[in-house]
Amino acid sequence: MLEIDNIVCRYGKVEAIKGVSLKVRKGELVTVIGANGAGKSSTLKAISGLLPPASGTIRFEGVDITRATPQRILSMGIAHCPEGRRVFPQMTIQENLEMGAYRRKDKAGITADMARMFDNFPKLAERRYQMAGTLSGGEQQMLAIGRALMSRPRLVMFDEPSLGLAPNIVEKTFEIIQKVRADGATVLMVEQNAYAALDMCDRAYLYESGSLALEGTGKDMIHDPHVRKAYLGG
Numbered sequence: 259m260l261e262i263d264n265i266v267c268r269y270g271k272v273e274a275i276k277g278v279s280l281k282v283r284k285g286e287l288v289t290v291i292g293a294n295g296a297g298k299s300s301t302l303k304a305i306s307g308l309l310p311p312a313s314g315t316i317r318f319e320g321v322d323i324t325r326a327t328p329q330r331i332l333s334m335g336i337a338h339c340p341e342g343r344r345v346f347p348q349m350t351i352q353e354n355l356e357m358g359a360y361r362r363k364d365k366a367g368i369t370a371d372m373a374r375m376f377d378n379f380p381k382l383a384e385r386r387y388q389m390a391g392t393l394s395g396g397e398q399q400m401l402a403i404g405r406a407l408m409s410r411p412r413l414v415m416f417d418e419p420s421l422g423l424a425p426n427i428v429e430k431t432f433e434i435i436q437k438v439r440a441d442g443a444t445v446l447m448v449e450q451n452a453y454a455a456l457d458m459c460d461r462a463y464l465y466e467s468g469s470l471a472l473e474g475t476g477k478d479m480i481h482d483p484h485v486r487k488a489y490l491g492g
Contacts, residue, residue, distance in 0.1 A: 274300040278297065287436070288461050339417065356408075415446045416446075
């Protein structure tokens with residue numbers, strides 16, 4: 259479904275991604291782990307058109323999207339749930355969800371999906387007219403996930419979905435991501451909770467200093483000596 263071939267991304271003169279290649283097959287849950295600053299989030303930004311690569315190619319379902327606009331990439335079926343949640347604080351919960359569907363024209367479908375989001379996230383349903391900026395971190399994460407799903411994506415990218423959340427909310431967040439995959443979407447996730455991410459994924463990639471250091475199944479990566487020592491506490 260997604261194929262990244264030897265991409266290089268820069269912020270000014272700083273090379274954040276140094277020739278990374280990876281693949282995501284339809285129906286998979288693939289995770290990317292690594293230290294802060296390793297290039298994980300930059301990869302998601304490159305895929306969604308926010309950080310155009312200096313070189314290399316990105317293909318989605320066989321179509322080259324390396325230089326596509328974020329709007330076109332979203333319309334093709336890729337949604338990006340960003341690090342830090344990035345909800346619209348001065349808009350209500352319902353308005354935030356509506357923003358997730360702004361490229362769609364099917365009013366009946368949008369209404370049905372809105373109802374489904376409120377079924378999935380009962381806390382949001384209770385407060386649908388509350389300003390998003392007044393929500394807790396966990397509630398904002400639920401809203402960010404719901405907003406991404408309102409575009410009816412075929413590929414959903416999650417960037418650090420558990421960051422800054424209480425343990426019980428982290429568990430709930432991962433359950434929701436697994437449900438997204440079970441409902442038919444393909445998932446690419448960047449996650450700093452390496453053990454949980456590897457435990458739930460099909461395949462994983464390890465980034466180090468902007469380069470791809472290791473790849474394999476989630477189970478193989480959990481038992482890899484280097485991964486265990488550097489990222490799993492032994």
